[in-house]
Amino acid sequence: MNHFGSSLFSCKPSAIITYSAGQWGGMRAAVGMRTFLSELGCLPVSAMIHVPKAQEIFNADGSMLVREDQDACFDYFGRTFxxxxxxxxxxxxxxxxxxxxxxxxxxxxxxSERNVSSCD
Structure with a gap:
């Protein structure tokens, strides 16, 4: 994202969606991404989507595994969207x-073209 410059992302809404093999890896990445998106001028929404233990949710081809608690896993997606x-x-x-x-x-x-002032 930083390759293209912040001007392309300024004043654009964004949402953070992560997944991980473990419980917290994606969430840790999301916390850092929020700061990065803000620095680019994006408007990240407060709700995030995190899918822990993705291998227990998705098949190798990306389709969802059928689970009893499947609806509970994705109920919070609506808030973010x-x-x-x-x-x-x-x-x-x-x-x-x-x-x-x-x-x-x-x-x-x-x-030096950033919209920040320095106290040099």
């Missing part, structure tokens, strides 16, 4: 009124 949809619609509507790239100069080639 509802937040993402709300932010996307709000950002799209506001973008018609105000161009975010005119408010903050795009960061293109050099870190």
């Amino acid at each position: 509802n937040q993402l949809t709300w932010w996307a619609q709000a950002a799209k509507e506001y973008r018609t009124q105000v161009d975010p790239h005119k408010l903050v100069k795009d960061f293109k080639t050099d870190p």
Whole structure:
């Protein structure tokens, strides 16, 4: 993501979805990703989706394994997608009124172009 520059991601809603073979690996990555997305100017929603022990949820081809508690595993997905949809619609509507790239100069080639002040 940082290869393309923060200007491409600024003022765009985002959601974090992770999976891991263990209980917490994906969640640990998600915590770091939230900070990274914010630095790029993204608007990460507060709800995240984490699928622990993915090998117990998905087959090798990506299809879901049939489980008794399957619905309980994915009940919280709606919260994340509802937040993402709300932010996307709000950002799209506001973008018609105000161009975010005119408010903050795009960061293109050099870190000195970031929208931060330094106390050197």
